[in-house]
Amino acid sequence: MFHLNNSVDVKPREGVDHQTIETVKNVGSHYRHGWETEIEMEYAPKGLNEEIVRLISSKNDEPEWLTEWRCAAYHRWTELKEPNWAMVNYPRINYQDQYYYAQPKSFEQKPKSLDEVDPKLLETYEKLGIPLREQMVLAGVEGAGESPADGRKVAVDAVFDSVSVGTTFQEELRRAGVVFCSMSEAVKTHPELVRRYLGSVVPMTDNYFAGLNSAVFSDGSFVYVPPGVHCPMELSTYFRINAKDTGQFERTLIIVDQGAKVSYLEGCTAPQRDTSQLHAAVVELVALEDAEIKYSTVQNWFPGDENGKGGIYNFVTKRADCRGDRSKVMWTQVETGSAVTWKYPSCILRGAGSHGEFYSIAITNNHQQADTGTKMIHLGQNSRSRIVSKGISAGVAQNTYRGLVSVHPKAKNCRNYTQCDSLLIGDKCGAHTVPYIELRNHASRVEHEATTSKVDDDQLFYCRQRGLGEEEAVALVVNGFCREVLQALPMEFAMEAQQLVAISLEGSVG
């Protein structure tokens, strides 16, 4: 799905375009990533207890401190209660009826080179649309990691069920001093960094799902950008849940040192199943002085069928700590998949003059539910935040923006601007905006604007009179509505996101 598209002659930042519509038409009306790959898996036994936690840790060959950290998290988790305050409804999850660890059997001994990767696995990534060159790297083709002069590059870390299968462009990143590898690898190669920062942004006790993740996370991506380095390419992780009845609990940790910069992309897909699957990830970002992190997500987990059967429960904790002065974090998310989405990518604006941005498109169709938004915690003076949220509901879906803007007493001269727009398609869906604002000093300013509108018949008729089909017209209007957020995405994702917008709304009119 997330392929590089260097050859397009269109400007993807300006609404929808012909190629997009072509692609959408060719995609058909069904979830595109609904295939499953037959790969022999090795599972840990179903259910969760301390033994399983220790087993996961030993499978990853982890040092003792991490094993104990996981166990502590597990015990704290057993004392926590599952939250039920969000505007989402789902049947209770039986946490003892899940697999907490699954890995492709051929990985029991980690391959020494990518040649040893199961070809089925590479096929999977081919289906995901991972760019050809990255595939060659994943396949271990000699010289594929070198840098031909064409276009932009994206380094890819691919996580299949619980295991990272390979990271591309290692050599070039190493030359720049950037560390980009799987979490399990980082534990071995950069233990001091992992130990120092893991759980420092999202503590194991933070919330129910973060606690669960801390106990059982099996892999994920790790990034460290040293002082003053601007990462020479986009970093990207593809997550895929493949095995049945398996939860995916990846853990991402990104540390950007003083004056350094990185742009990170995350893409997610899962096979179509009639039972629901749990996804409880944790993402921690640390931005030191003058550091800049751009984190973009295009989430396209299986949303369940038209009747609400199956789909991913996406309960994710994402948080950035703008620890250094003048540090900057920008979250951009396009949430089109999942049966239930519960996530609030947040910024702790600790540094003076630090800057947090949140751009979000959340699309819910059929029986999907989303309760998503952000938290901007202003602790540092002169910190700034900006929130632009676009929620689109169709079918009988429910879409809630829930956001907190908190300005602490000592955080003088802070500014926040929030804009929440909701778009309704049809008359059976719902849109809700729940802003929480805590302003604790008089020298700061918080603004909140919200609108709700419908895709109106006049707009559709106007488009159709000019020659657009009905679904093209809806896609065009919705892409226009989302434009501000689409513009915040890196080029490679902007095209994909536009297509996703169109695909996820198919069948929502007429």
Add this chain to the structure above:
Amino acid sequence: MLSIQNLHANLVEEDKAILKGVNLEIHSGEVHAIMGPNGSGKSTLSYILAGRDGYEVKAGKVLLEGQELLEMEPEERAALGFFLAFQYPVEIPGVGNMTFLRTALNAQRKMRGEDAISAADFLRLAREKAKHLGIGDELLKRPVNYGFSGGEKKRNEILQMAVLEPRMCILDETDSGLDVDAMRQVAAGVNNLRGKERAILLITHYQRLLDHIEPDHVHIMADGQIVESGGPELALKIEEKGYGFMSGEAN
């Protein structure tokens, strides 16, 4: 080109006849004008021809180049060369004017089995057409009709018409809300599009548009029917005596 035969139509919501047997023949190369008082059914006629929801055709048929227009989807009619310049052009926030127009043009071309036009060729085409209408680059870049003045919206309709090159154009009260200068520009744009291969139907209240675009035929519509047809002089008569005189005569 366009043949409207005994067209009867209702609003779907209320069982009230709006068109009560409209007959009209328009040939290639001709410019027709329909005049009539408010509520006579002029705009309804244009909406039904374009395929807008909310109307029910009770009787009659419409042929465009010999094809049954009323059985087609709105976009199919557009691809066949039917164009309606809206009385109230619709705003589409966030969608660039050029993106919209290129998407529309390519959608039509695809339905007609033609190749898509490239971004560069399209831009050249649109800029050239815009120049004639006094439309600057800035307007091309803005979202479709969003925040446009009344005059800009109407000129934008004519620009779309010029780019899409339809064969049958209906201009629904394109003169409303225009000052004299804007009307001259719009009229010049329309006159520029007159040609042997194209027919134009102007819907208007007033004679003044017809001072700038001289029609070949003028029709008076009242109470859902065309009650009188004639040459350009008929419009002058209306301007002088008002519609009251006409409907009196019709009765």
